[in-house]
Amino acid sequence: MTSSWQNGVTPTWDSFLYGGDYNPDQWPKEIWDRDIELMQKAGWNIATLPVFGWAALEPEEGVYTLDWLQEILDKLQAGGIRVCLATATASVPAWLAHRYPDVLITMSDGKKRKHGDRHVFCPHSPNYRRLASNLVRKIAETFGHHPAVALWHINNEYGWQCYCDLCAAEFRIWLQKRYASLDELNYAWNTAFWGHTYRTWEHIEPPFPFGETSIHGLKIDYYRFQSEALAGLCRMERDIIKSITPELPVTTNFMGTYFNLDYHQWAKDLDVCSWDSYPAIDSNPSDTAFGHSLTRGLKNGQPFLLMETSPSQQNWSTYSRLKPPGWLRAQGMQAVAHGADSVMYFQWRKSPGGFEKYHGAVVEHGGDEKNRVFQEVAQLGSDLQKAGIQVQGGVVPAKVAILFDWPNWWSFAFASGPNQELDYCAVVRDFYGAFHRLGIDVEVVSPSRDDWSSFDLIVAPLLNMLRPDDAQKIKLKVQEGATLVATTYTGLVDASDRVNFEGAPGHWREVLGLSVMETDSLPGDQPNEVVWSDGVRFPARLLADRVRLEGAEIRARYGKGWYKDEPAITENFYGEGRGFYLATLPTLEGLTHFFRDLITELGLSSPLAGGAAPPLGVEVAQRLTPGGEIVLFVINHTSSSVDIPLAPGFYRDLVSSQKHSGRIGLAGYGVLMLVHLAE
Ligand code: GLA
Ligand code: ZN
Numbered sequence: 001m002t003s004s005w006q007n008g009v010t011p012t013w014d015s016f017l018y019g020g021d022y023n024p025d026q027w028p029k030e031i032w033d034r035d036i037e038l039m040q041k042a043g044w045n046i047a048t049l050p051v052f053g054w055a056a057l058e059p060e061e062g063v064y065t066l067d068w069l070q071e072i073l074d075k076l077q078a079g080g081i082r083v084c085l086a087t088a089t090a091s092v093p094a095w096l097a098h099r100y101p102d103v104l105i106t107m108s109d110g111k112k113r114k115h116g117d118r119h120v121f122c123p124h125s126p127n128y129r130r131l132a133s134n135l136v137r138k139i140a141e142t143f144g145h146h147p148a149v150a151l152w153h154i155n156n157e158y159g160w161q162c163y164c165d166l167c168a169a170e171f172r173i174w175l176q177k178r179y180a181s182l183d184e185l186n187y188a189w190n191t192a193f194w195g196h197t198y199r200t201w202e203h204i205e206p207p208f209p210f211g212e213t214s215i216h217g218l219k220i221d222y223y224r225f226q227s228e229a230l231a232g233l234c235r236m237e238r239d240i241i242k243s244i245t246p247e248l249p250v251t252t253n254f255m256g257t258y259f260n261l262d263y264h265q266w267a268k269d270l271d272v273c274s275w276d277s278y279p280a281i282d283s284n285p286s287d288t289a290f291g292h293s294l295t296r297g298l299k300n301g302q303p304f305l306l307m308e309t310s311p312s313q314q315n316w317s318t319y320s321r322l323k324p325p326g327w328l329r330a331q332g333m334q335a336v337a338h339g340a341d342s343v344m345y346f347q348w349r350k351s352p353g354g355f356e357k358y359h360g361a362v363v364e365h366g367g368d369e370k371n372r373v374f375q376e377v378a379q380l381g382s383d384l385q386k387a388g389i390q391v392q393g394g395v396v397p398a399k400v401a402i403l404f405d406w407p408n409w410w411s412f413a414f415a416s417g418p419n420q421e422l423d424y425c426a427v428v429r430d431f432y433g434a435f436h437r438l439g440i441d442v443e444v445v446s447p448s449r450d451d452w453s454s455f456d457l458i459v460a461p462l463l464n465m466l467r468p469d470d471a472q473k474i475k476l477k478v479q480e481g482a483t484l485v486a487t488t489y490t491g492l493v494d495a496s497d498r499v500n501f502e503g504a505p506g507h508w509r510e511v512l513g514l515s516v517m518e519t520d521s522l523p524g525d526q527p528n529e530v531v532w533s534d535g536v537r538f539p540a541r542l543l544a545d546r547v548r549l550e551g552a553e554i555r556a557r558y559g560k561g562w563y564k565d566e567p568a569i570t571e572n573f574y575g576e577g578r579g580f581y582l583a584t585l586p587t588l589e590g591l592t593h594f595f596r597d598l599i600t601e602l603g604l605s606s607p608l609a610g611g612a613a614p615p616l617g618v619e620v621a622q623r624l625t626p627g628g629e630i631v632l633f634v635i636n637h638t639s640s641s642v643d644i645p646l647a648p649g650f651y652r653d654l655v656s657s658q659k660h661s662g663r664i665g666l667a668g669y670g671v672l673m674l675v676h677l678a679e
């Protein structure tokens with residue numbers, strides 16, 4: 001089991017990583033051999049452990065009991081199963097929380113947590129930092145060079161915020177680095193509002209919901225600060241690991257659109273990003289794809305790892321629904337289609353007790369390899385060894401970028417107005433959804449990205465916090481020929497959430513060729529409409545700008561109300577490129593209509609016959625083999641069979657080895673992984 005990897009390069013392995021979380025410390029040792037035998041039958045080749053093992057590894061301060069971990073790593077190694085070695089710092093042992101209360105976080109309601117749960121450590125607690133460092137060093141020294149170890153899993157799903165006095169003090173230091181003076185801070189946060197001007201740094205407190213909630217710059221900075229503080233903890237572990245095993249890649253598991261952490265900042269510290277994806281069976285496949293594209297975008301399009309997904313039920317959802325036969329395979333393949341180089345589950349065996357005893361697992365309570373879920377896991381494992389491995393490390397760079405930004409999300413989430421029904425993530429997902437329907441690959445990226453060279457189309461839904469450097473880089477790219485699509489609520493605020501004096505769209509006024517005079521907020525049951533000159537019309541929601549044209553041309557107008565016929569969608573020629581402005585937010589259908597025309601103009605199309613959009617509920621995506629062959633994934637997310645019109649030529653399915661051409665039928669939840677055959 002070798003891994004080939006060098007710093008700065010996408011890690012690859014000699015088999016497709018297939019496995020997941022394994023908590024052997026919850027079971028008697030007698031079961032371990034059977035576990036490994038079953039793992040082999042399930043096609044597992046990697047197990048993540050010991051994520052929550054601290055209490056079992058260090059039962060008393062400085063007393064380490066590592067034998068059990070040695071034993072299980074040896075068994076896994078002997079069984080041909082590699083290890084994603086966790087640093088075990090996600091759950092603090094009871095003795096630690098009781099001896100060093102500074103470890104436990106203070107919540108935003110001002111209450112200090114009691115011992116319990118997990119992820120409840122304060123990022124600034126000296127004792128947590130010291131003891132976690134000791135543990136990580138111990139694990140790395142003892143097991144880092146164990147032949148089974150293939151990569152590192154730092155902590156687990158970081159994300160809890162802390163509002164303790166220690167954090168408050170560190171926050172003030174952080175602010176003094178960010179703002180040269182109190183005057184600058186007061187200006188940036190506009191603290192003159194309601195007379196909240198600070199005269200001394202000491203008076204600045206974390207934004208408790210029962211304290212300062214009206215200064216949004218403060219709230220956004222506190223989120224930045226806490227996200228950075230937790231990233232600092234992650235780096236602390238990483239640096240220890242790297243000093244002992246520089247040859248092993250390092251990751252920590254993200255959670256997609258997780259509100260508290262700015263993963264664009266985090267990704268820089270990791271060798272490979274990974275995430276935990278838990279779609280419900282009735283969720284929109286496009287939203288799951290969005291999570292994959294977001295994770296892939298964190299490291300400029302580098303493949304990522306699917307660290308966790310449930311092979312069956314999720315105990316924390318209202319209904320722990322079973323996944324129908326075939327669903328698991330379609331979901332796993334969807335991740336691979338979008339750039340995942342692993343499919344890993346939470347969890348191996350259903351816990352015998354505690355919060356997750358009813359969470360899905362590969363092995364049921366009392367179950368064995370005859371169980372349906374086990375069989376489906378084994379089937380996918382074998383398919384991925386045959387086919388998934390062929391695309392490991394390879395991606396086809398997307399031509400379309402959709403911008404997503406955490407501080408911008410925080411800005412909308414904390415704002416009072418402009419529309420209480422506005423959900424930034426949902427709007428961005430709608431934009432993504434339009435491309436998903438059209439069969440066009442998209443990378444979801446940070447507006448602060450440096451390199452825009454691979455993109456022809458840059459879509460910036462609701463990018464209200466438009467930082468000048470970011471605006472400038474994208475503007476240059478448009479000048480050179482790219483197309484920008486921006487929307488209502490663009491460019492009003494700066495990084496501290498202070499509104500600029502020019503109004504919207506701020507730094508993009510020239511590139512979009514207009515300015516915004518005023519913005520209406522639309523109740524959910526009173527949408528407006530966008531109407532194109534050929535009479536095609538679609539509902540438009542949430543917000544509606546009245547714009548003043550300063551060079552832009554009208555492409556669609558409002559269909560209703562007292563500003564009927566005023567511009568709703570405009571196009572501006574700028575340098576070699578164009579800037580489109582959506583003054584309102586069309587529904588998914590309207591967006592699909594708009595982008596269908598635009599991508600045709602730009603020469604982008606789906607990989608199916610005639611560049612046609614895939615049938616409803618079907619997804620297409622492409623990856624690359626090391627030999628440079630494009631692999632076309634077609635995934636049927638519906639339970640009924642569909643007809644797929646392949647583009648001319650002959651194809652071979654990497655899983656079934658069958659040859660295909662023309663129109664082919666794809667069964668419910670069926671997946672194709674096709675390589676084009678030379679004529
Ligand atoms: C998260 C955690 C896992 C487990 C799952 C359950 O992803 O990382 O430890 O609790 O949720 O869905
Ligand atoms: Zn704290």
